Amino acid sequence: MSNSDLSFVNRRDWPSDKEEAAQLLKARWDYRWISASDARWADRPTPTEVIDAVASGWLPKSGRMLDLGCGTAEIAAWFAERGYEATGVDIAQGALDQAAKRHADLSRPIEFIAADLCTQTLPGRTFDILIDRGCLHQIPENLVADYVRNIASLAAPDARMMLFMKAFREGPVSDLLEEMELRTDWVRRIFAGHFALERALPTFLNPDNPKFPLPGMAFWLSRTP
Numbered sequence: 001m002s003n004s005d006l007s008f009v010n011r012r013d014w015p016s017d018k019e020e021a022a023q024l025l026k027a028r029w030d031y032r033w034i035s036a037s038d039a040r041w042a043d044r045p046t047p048t049e050v051i052d053a054v055a056s057g058w059l060p061k062s063g064r065m066l067d068l069g070c071g072t073a074e075i076a077a078w079f080a081e082r083g084y085e086a087t088g089v090d091i092a093q094g095a096l097d098q099a100a101k102r103h104a105d106l107s108r109p110i111e112f113i114a115a116d117l118c119t120q121t122l123p124g125r126t127f128d129i130l131i132d133r134g135c136l137h138q139i140p141e142n143l144v145a146d147y148v149r150n151i152a153s154l155a156a157p158d159a160r161m162m163l164f165m166k167a168f169r170e171g172p173v174s175d176l177l178e179e180m181e182l183r184t185d186w187v188r189r190i191f192a193g194h195f196a197l198e199r200a201l202p203t204f205l206n207p208d209n210p211k212f213p214l215p216g217m218a219f220w221l222s223r224t225p
């Protein structure tokens with residue numbers, strides 16, 4: 001398999017025109033978030049890797065955190081509960097509405113922003129911690145560089161980022177180690193010039209559901225000057 005084969009990242013039925021791809025991405029997520037029965041990706045606990053990174057001090061103990069493609073914002077809520085200034089961004093207003101309702105009782109409220117991170121930034125805003133669970137891995141291939149550039153513009157000079165992406169694909173996988181290496185190479189390559197990859201490990205995206213495990217990978221990234 002060649003290095004440019006990104007079929008492990010996303011399906012290939014996206015328009016080659018970037019504007020059309022962005023429109024389709026938004027339409028798909030808007031639809032998914034209003035058809036609640038299909039929200040398999042929602043309502044997952046904060047990854048243990050994030051909890052451990054805070055405990056070890058790899059992630060700062062306070063500051064501004066950004067939950068990228070936050071969905072129902074469980075991760076943003078986890079940080080807000082611990083006194084961080086937490087912001088959740090999502091392309092789908094339907095997701096943000098559900099998240100706001102779900103976390104209405106937090107003593108430190110989450111800030112919610114509707115934005116497409118492939119085509120928009122948040123002018124004047126920077127964050128110390130960025131977490132992406134399940135957003136990058138479904139961005140159309142021709143928008144990945146825009147997404148990375150936009151989220152890098154939101155990272156403070158010494159920001160740290162944790163990325164969680166799927167490590168499965170449709171159809172059988174013959175060599176798990178090769179699958180992991182492919183993803184690690186890809187992440188290192190797309191973040192080059194913005195973030196340095198410090199660590200990459202296998203994980204499960206849904207540890208709360210061991211009956212149907214979704215293999216994933218966790219990445220630890222540091223903003224480069």
Ligand SMILES: C[S@@+](CC[C@H](N)C(=O)[O-])C[C@H]1O[C@@H](n2cnc3c(N)ncnc32)[C@H](O)[C@@H]1O
Pocket residue numbers: 025029041042043044068069070071072073074089090091092095115116117118119132133134135
């Ligand atoms: C698989 S869900 C993960 C949700 C959440 N991060 C979690 O772990 O529960 C992906 C989320 O990314 C959002 N999303 C997809 N593309 C986006 C984009 N270009 N900009 C912002 N959010 C996006 C979707 O609406 C969806 O809520």
